[in-house]
Amino acid sequence: EVQLLESGGGLVKPGGSLRLSCAASGFTFSSYAMTWVRQAPGKGLEWVSSISGSADSTYYADSVKGRFTISRDNSKNTMYLQMNSLRAEDTAIYYCAKEEQWRQRLMDVWGQGTTVTVSS
């Protein structure tokens, strides 16, 4: 069974940093691009960042570019999101999602999410 498990969320002050992790199981992790999507409280879905299976390509939303860094360790079947210079508007549930192998940016499996709260 394909599973994704996010961790690393929490309460952080504005300007602070957090690193989210997404542990994957049940599929050949290195063969699939992965994506982070977030959802602010009571709001809709917002794409944050994506990374190719080999990690040679990364993409970011303008709202996080220069502050967030996506990465992956295929030997550990884990994806990461390093979040720096956090702002109140980054408060959200962060979901990791697996993409379909031959259809970029189509998210077919989602984790349950980890909550990030940026507040003083």
Next chain:
Amino acid sequence: ETVLTQSPATLSLSPGERATLSCRASQSVGSYLAWYQQKPGQAPRLLISDASNRATGIPARFSGSGSGTDFTLTISSLEPEDFAVYYCQQRNNWPPVTFGQGTRLEIK
């Protein structure tokens, strides 16, 4: 950036009725449009890919149609478990990938 506009914002129907949800794109997305369902406290779930292809395990009462800028998600006969929020998402013009603002399907 391709803006997706969903309508209506809220749809109130009864079980057994037919639901029709709309998603309009600010520019053509070809057929690269997906629909997701999200229930309270849960992650989104892929329903439809590439405008009209049901994802694995999705019941046949869910169907999608459209191309270019106008798309529709139809639920032929609502079951109690179908009441949720539905999002469309385009992957033709990225980055960024964009989502619609969602349609809340509620029990009348």
